[in-house]
Amino acid sequence: MLELTRFEKTMISARKFPVWRRMETKAKRVYLAMALRTFGAAFEAVTASSKECENELSQWEEGRRFALGVEPSGPYITLEKKGRKIRMIGTGLKEPVLSIVFKNLDSAMMVYTTYMGVVQATAENRAVIRGDNGKAMEVIRVLEIIMTYLLPGFILRKNFRTAPTLSAPQYLVMLRIYVSLVPSLVKTFF
Amino acid sequence: MNMPNFYQHYCPGRIIAGYDALKKIPSLMDRLGCKTAMVVTDKGVVAAGLIKHVEAAFEGADCSIAHVFDESPPDSSNIASNKLAGLFKGYKCDLFLAVGGGSALDTAKGANIVISQKSDDLLNIQGAENIEADLLPTIAVPTTAGTGSEVTKAAVIYNEEKKVKMLFSADKLYPTMAVLDPKMSATVPPKITAATGLDALTHSIEAFINLQKNPIDDAYAVAAIELIAKYIVRATENGASDMEARFGMANAALMAGAAFSNSMVGIVHSLAHACGAVCHVPHGLANGILLPWSLEYNLPRVAEYIGQLCEPLGCEQTGSDPLEQARLTIRAIRDLEERLNGVCGLPLRLKDAGVSGDKLPMVARVAVNDGCLMYNPLEVGYEDALRVLRNAF
Ligand SMILES: [Fe+2]
Numbered sequence: 103m104l105e106l107t108r109f110e111k112t113m114i115s116a117r118k119f120p121v122w123r124r125m126e127t128k129a130k131r132v133y134l135a136m137a138l139r140t141f142g143a144a145f146e147a148v149t150a151s152s153k154e155c156e157n158e159l160s161q162w163e164e165g166r167r168f169a170l171g172v173e174p175s176g177p178y179i180t181l182e183k184k185g186r187k188i189r190m191i192g193t194g195l196k197e198p199v200l201s202i203v204f205k206n207l208d209s210a211m212m213v214y215t216t217y218m219g220v221v222q223a224t225a226e227n228r229a230v231i232r233g234d235n236g237k238a239m240e241v242i243r244v245l246e247i248i249m250t251y252l253l254p255g256f257i258l259r260k261n262f263r264t265a266p267t268l269s270a271p272q273y274l275v276m277l278r279i280y281v282s283l284v285p286s287l288v289k290t291f292f
Numbered sequence: 293m294n295m296p297n298f299y300q301h302y303c304p305g306r307i308i309a310g311y312d313a314l315k316k317i318p319s320l321m322d323r324l325g326c327k328t329a330m331v332v333t334d335k336g337v338v339a340a341g342l343i344k345h346v347e348a349a350f351e352g353a354d355c356s357i358a359h360v361f362d363e364s365p366p367d368s369s370n371i372a373s374n375k376l377a378g379l380f381k382g383y384k385c386d387l388f389l390a391v392g393g394g395s396a397l398d399t400a401k402g403a404n405i406v407i408s409q410k411s412d413d414l415l416n417i418q419g420a421e422n423i424e425a426d427l428l429p430t431i432a433v434p435t436t437a438g439t440g441s442e443v444t445k446a447a448v449i450y451n452e453e454k455k456v457k458m459l460f461s462a463d464k465l466y467p468t469m470a471v472l473d474p475k476m477s478a479t480v481p482p483k484i485t486a487a488t489g490l491d492a493l494t495h496s497i498e499a500f501i502n503l504q505k506n507p508i509d510d511a512y513a514v515a516a517i518e519l520i521a522k523y524i525v526r527a528t529e530n531g532a533s534d535m536e537a538r539f540g541m542a543n544a545a546l547m548a549g550a551a552f553s554n555s556m557v558g559i560v561h562s563l564a565h566a567c568g569a570v571c572h573v574p575h576g577l578a579n580g581i582l583l584p585w586s587l588e589y590n591l592p593r594v595a596e597y598i599g600q601l602c603e604p605l606g607c608e609q610t611g612s613d614p615l616e617q618a619r620l621t622i623r624a625i626r627d628l629e630e631r632l633n634g635v636c637g638l639p640l641r642l643k644d645a646g647v648s649g650d651k652l653p654m655v656a657r658v659a660v661n662d663g664c665l666m667y668n669p670l671e672v673g674y675e676d677a678l679r680v681l682r683n684a685f
Binding site for chain 2: 121139154157161221224225226227228235236237238239240242243246264
């Protein structure tokens with residue numbers, strides 16, 4: 103028999119009240135909107151500094167637009183390849199050729215709380231990829247590179263399929279990325 | 293294994309298997325309410341005399357074969373599918389009887405889509421999930437033991453206009469029934485027997501270790517691996533007379549198909565698809581060559597699962613170190629392939645299979661964009677793909 107923690111029991115009884123359910127949904131949406139924007143900023147910061155990303159992006163056509171988000175009613179962000187890096191062009195769906203979307207808020211929460219990677223989410227039918235298969239693979243590779251720079255090794259080893267083996271120079275890049283995330287975040291949020 | 297958070301398994305078709313299973317086809321058609329079959333096959337199958345076995349099964353039966361369409365190309369195409377759809381309607385057929393490897397079945401699936409969507413051109417039907425209308429019944433009779441397409445929902449059809457492969461994948465595309473009769477694969481030459489058998493082995497092993505692994509597919513995969521370990525060398529060595537081995541391999545290929553059509557495949561198939569696209573290496577052969585090297589690549593992540601395949605492959609489980617155990621599994625696969633090499637000269641290296649060294653970077657480039665990598669337990673970048681290819685070269 104599955105034992106519920108006291109926290110889970112409390113949450114379950116709280117969900118009996120419609121007001122709480124609405125609040126919870128709202129909170130998730132707010133969190134995800136923030137997480138997506140942070141992620142957008144991370145795309146900008148990592149692709150500007152990482153050699154691996156640069157190699158990957160050299161194969162992309164200029165101006166490729168892709169979106170990340172949650173179906174059916176958002177939030178979403180749209181990103182674009184510009185020169186050697188990825189630029190966030192804004193929230194919402196802005197005519198992407200490719201999108202990686204979660205089927206509901208809870209599935210998105212699992213990924214954006216780093217409980218699992220996008221690949222695992224797709225394998226579990228929580229996320230769908232719309233658009234060209236080959237291009238999707240290219241986006242996912244960049245996404246996985248970004249994860250290795252953003253998240254600590256123990257989370258990657260536990261919940262992601264990326265093997266985190268950063269070298270000393272890569273740690274320097276990581277540091278640079280964290281520093282450069284600050285202005286990107288400021289720019290995105292304010 | 294760690295239990296997955298979520299999985300799904302779907303394998304809807306009826307399976308009829310046995311030494312004279314073909315004879316059951318008319319009564320199966322009866323059960324489906326069908327009277328007139330369109331046999332879909334290719335010239336190779338006709339030349340091998342296999343259609344005669346099928347025709348013999350219809351002697352004295354209420355239902356009949358209206359026409360034998362033997363124009364399925366090696367890569368089934370929209371043109372062949374459209375033509376078949378026209379003939380099917382012209383002959384007033386009500387059932388597809390696909391006899392052959394994957395491409396005959398794919399051509400039948402293509403024609404079936406055209407008819408059920410009330411179209412006359414497959415190119416008008418966009419997208420994989422668009423197939424919602426019920427399809428006409430299809431009975432699949434495989435003549436090789438490898439692809440497992442008799443129980444899978446995908447159809448790959450070459451778009452002659454745009455020169456690209458179109459993938460259709462929908463639940464409606466599962467064949468209604470699969471009929472396994474060992475005499476249908478008795479004439480397959482040794483090298484092809486070995487290569488297609490290794491394709492089935494790869495399906496089961498990749499299904500067993502990848503991200504969508506689940507208890508039901510594991511059961512199919514392990515059963516398939518046991519049969520392949522037991523029968524692949526016998527079927528290769530003595531295929532014309534050893535019907536037990538042929539039947540074992542036919543069952544293994546089907547079960548491997550059921551496993552991977554749910555759990556999907558991974559790096560081996562991505563690399564093999566790319567070897568096929570760039571250097572025209574036959575699918576099963578490429579899989580066989582790349583399998584042990586790819587397992588070595590995945591070893592750091594899934595040593596435990598690879599190690600569990602030691603026993604099904606027929607080696608003794610020794611010690612408790614998963615890494616040690618996994619190495620034994622890989623060794624067992626190499627031994628099996630070396631025995632096949634001894635029996636039929638099956639190439640063990642990419643360079644002996646028509647790949648030139650200067651093409652490897654291009655193969656790696658194509659491979660990293662192959663959708664199968666989505667399900668591989670470990671991330672695969674360009675450098676990783678190239679490393680595995682160089683090792684297997
Ligand atoms: Fe295969």
